[in-house]
Amino acid sequence: MKTEQEFSLNIMSLPSKPQFQNFIDAFEIGKMGTYFWNSAFVSLFTVIFTILFGFFTAYILARFKFPFRNVIYFMFLTGMLIPIHGLLIPIFIEFKALGLLNKHVTLIFPYVAFNLSMAIFLFENFIKTVPLDVEEAAVIDGSSSTNTVLRIVLPLCMPVISTAVILFFLGAWNEFPFALVLIESANLRTLPIGLTNFNGQYTANYTQMLAAMAIVVLPVIIVYLAFSKKVMQGMTAGAVKG
Amino acid sequence: MKKSYRALTSTALVSSMVLLAACGSNNASEGSEAAKPKIKFMHMYDKNATPPSHQADLIENFKKANPDVTFDEEVQSHDNYETKIKTLSAANELPDLFLVKPSMVATFVENGLLLPLDDQLNKDAAWKDGFIEGSLDPYIVDGKTYGVQMSGGPTHVIYYNKELVANAGFAEFPKTWTEFETLIKKLVEQKITPIALGNKGKWVANSSYMSTLGDRFTGTEWFNSLVANEGAKFTDPEFVQALGALQNLVKIGAFNKDMNSIDNNQQRTSYYNGKAAMFIEGSWAANAVESSAPKDIVEKTGLAVFPAIEGAKGAQNSVSGGGGWAYAVNAKVDPAKLDDIQKLIKSLTDSSAAKLILEYGDIPSSKVENIESIELSPMSKQLVQLLETTKYTPIYDTRMSPGLTESMNTTLQELMIGKYTPEQAAEAMQKEYDKEMKK
Numbered sequence: 001m002k003t004e005q006e007f008s009l010n011i012m013s014l015p016s017k018p019q020f021q022n023f024i025d026a027f028e029i030g031k032m033g034t035y036f037w038n039s040a041f042v043s044l045f046t047v048i049f050t051i052l053f054g055f056f057t058a059y060i061l062a063r064f065k066f067p068f069r070n071v072i073y074f075m076f077l078t079g080m081l082i083p084i085h086g087l088l089i090p091i092f093i094e095f096k097a098l099g100l101l102n103k104h105v106t107l108i109f110p111y112v113a114f115n116l117s118m119a120i121f122l123f124e125n126f127i128k129t130v131p132l133d134v135e136e137a138a139v140i141d142g143s144s145s146t147n148t149v150l151r152i153v154l155p156l157c158m159p160v161i162s163t164a165v166i167l168f169f170l171g172a173w174n175e176f177p178f179a180l181v182l183i184e185s186a187n188l189r190t191l192p193i194g195l196t197n198f199n200g201q202y203t204a205n206y207t208q209m210l211a212a213m214a215i216v217v218l219p220v221i222i223v224y225l226a227f228s229k230k231v232m233q234g235m236t237a238g239a240v241k242g
Numbered sequence: 243m244k245k246s247y248r249a250l251t252s253t254a255l256v257s258s259m260v261l262l263a264a265c266g267s268n269n270a271s272e273g274s275e276a277a278k279p280k281i282k283f284m285h286m287y288d289k290n291a292t293p294p295s296h297q298a299d300l301i302e303n304f305k306k307a308n309p310d311v312t313f314d315e316e317v318q319s320h321d322n323y324e325t326k327i328k329t330l331s332a333a334n335e336l337p338d339l340f341l342v343k344p345s346m347v348a349t350f351v352e353n354g355l356l357l358p359l360d361d362q363l364n365k366d367a368a369w370k371d372g373f374i375e376g377s378l379d380p381y382i383v384d385g386k387t388y389g390v391q392m393s394g395g396p397t398h399v400i401y402y403n404k405e406l407v408a409n410a411g412f413a414e415f416p417k418t419w420t421e422f423e424t425l426i427k428k429l430v431e432q433k434i435t436p437i438a439l440g441n442k443g444k445w446v447a448n449s450s451y452m453s454t455l456g457d458r459f460t461g462t463e464w465f466n467s468l469v470a471n472e473g474a475k476f477t478d479p480e481f482v483q484a485l486g487a488l489q490n491l492v493k494i495g496a497f498n499k500d501m502n503s504i505d506n507n508q509q510r511t512s513y514y515n516g517k518a519a520m521f522i523e524g525s526w527a528a529n530a531v532e533s534s535a536p537k538d539i540v541e542k543t544g545l546a547v548f549p550a551i552e553g554a555k556g557a558q559n560s561v562s563g564g565g566g567w568a569y570a571v572n573a574k575v576d577p578a579k580l581d582d583i584q585k586l587i588k589s590l591t592d593s594s595a596a597k598l599i600l601e602y603g604d605i606p607s608s609k610v611e612n613i614e615s616i617e618l619s620p621m622s623k624q625l626v627q628l629l630e631t632t633k634y635t636p637i638y639d640t641r642m643s644p645g646l647t648e649s650m651n652t653t654l655q656e657l658m659i660g661k662y663t664p665e666q667a668a669e670a671m672q673k674e675y676d677k678e679m680k681k
Contacts, residue, residue, distance in 0.1 A: 088329060
């Protein structure tokens with residue numbers, strides 16, 4: 001809303017002549033539109049796949065006893081301990097070998113992989129709190145097992161799934177190191193990388209950057225508002241159910 | 243229950259297959275067979291960036307003049323570029339042509355990642371001899387040149403408000419350190435911030451202050467000996483004196499109170515407002531002043547360097563400068579591309595490029611003939627005139643290892659908040675230095 005000159009004189013003052021040129025510049029010069037779509041694409045699929053894989057895996061781990069169940073569960077959990085930066089270079093080399101660098105879907109793989117352990121941990125704990133009687137009743141009423149999971153257990157897990165949606169959406173939306181290393185072409189970049197382009201080596205174009213930031217924050221706020229009610233319940237997921 | 247477990251597993255398996263298959267078919271169609279192999283070029287000069295950069299212009303010009311050379315370009319902003327190039331070097335997947343900083347050169351060369359460019363330089367004597375003396379030194383390892391620099395101004399320039407300095411009783415900028423301190427005390431009395439400093443990033447005190455101040459006290463020989471591990475120590479009395487001089491500036495109230503919580507962009511704000519009489523930064527800030535400061539401030543701005551220090555050992559007209567980014571070539575590059583790469587680097591760094599670089603208000607690494615014929619902004623003119631009276635000395639943080647630089651940055655900050663005496667600060671740096679040299 002302010003020009004660069006006005007901004008450098010007084011950061012906190014209200015704009016004397018409100019103007020939207022910064023927003024226009026952010027889209028035209030900063031390619032915010034392209035980045036926005038890329039971020040949305042990556043975040044959306046990350047959330048879908050993480051929750052899909054996470055939920056079914058967690059269900060099996062929670063409901064069935066099979067050999068090595070504890071070992072598998074423990075392996076998933078240790079996944080949460082792995083520092084992302086340590087894996088950056090190996091993953092880069094691996095992706096290079098697989099020819100997966102610099103594609104639209106590139107970022108979805110690491111994001112899903114890194115979020116899975118968290119998802120499984122959350123879901124597994126929550127599914128354990130869902131009474132088995134409900135499922136038994138459904139089976140007695142002639143529901144198939146797949147049906148039981150999808151129609152009975154899944155809806156009951158809505159609070160924890162909402163939490164997961166917000167958590168993973170935010171994570172994918174704001175993720176920086178992988179987006180930087182695995183993506184080369186400007187057309188496939190995500191928002192966090194795009195934002196830093198307003199920062200030169202010694203100078204920063206703050207006004208455009210702030211305009212761009214306003215654009216970036218919007219969807220996050222929208223997603224949060226949409227799921228916030230569920231999050232309130234989700235916050236207590238795994239806590240004692242009264 | 244057994245059955246459902248199987249059903250679930252198969253669902254998961256099938257869905258992952260679909261996902262993988264969907265991705266597999268997404269092979270981006272590579273460009274049609276060009277006559278020449280594509281040059282993979284990674285840099286940080288976006289042609290749409292503000293403020294515009296001379297390198298972006300020069301790259302575009304080269305493309306127009308040589309349509310037969312094809313590129314596979316990747317442009318990242320400065321900080322991202324640095325992160326990514328380090329990652330790529332660790333994975334040994336560097337592009338054909340890219341930029342390096344002096345502090346990276348030694349490590350990269352050690353790991354055989356860089357191609358010596360002497361053959362390319364020797365092919366074209368005019369280009370090679372056109373460089374300002376010493377401007378390629380930071381990129382030379384064992385007598386071989388690994389980087390070609392386009393521009394590298396001084397990292398230390400004092401931008402001062404002539405009117406405020408005159409009001410404090412100095413018609414022209416102080417010539418000696420004692421006078422300089424007197425000026426600062428006068429300004430404090432007048433309730434004006436003498437020097438606006440934003441050292442949040444920690445590099446300002448090192449790059450724009452200490453590199454010059456230290457050299458005045460110790461001389462350049464000392465620093466070269468330090469880097470080469472030939473006996474010089476941070477604890478040498480001359481360097482401790484330099485640290486003392488810096489700390490004394492803080493003591494007499496030279497800086498604003500929030501110097502550690504604002505950055506180098508923000509330090510200019512109080513100068514633009516006329517609330518501060520000076521700020522100290524590299525030549526790059528000249529552009530920022532011209533584009534962001536109010537007109538009357540731009541007109542009142544004078545440029546200077548630290549005044550002479552009485553009885554100090556080094557050259558008293560020295561200014562840290564000349565380092566910075568330079569073009570480098572991957573050791574594994576396909577020899578078929580070398581001629582084009584040489585043409586490109588030359589077009590970005592030779593004396594005709596230097597003219598454009600000057601017009602942008604930057605300081606080129608190649609000499610420019612008959613400087614008067616070029617249209618320059620008043621600020622750039624002042625800068626060029628100022629540099630005719632000075633000589634370049636090493637920029638500390640471009641020549642020291644990243645670890646040592648980090649330690650020095652932190653120590654200087656702690657010295658400036660009075661946590662360390664100059665002696666203690668010197669010892670802290672020396673400790674880090676000894677640790678590194680033992681390796």
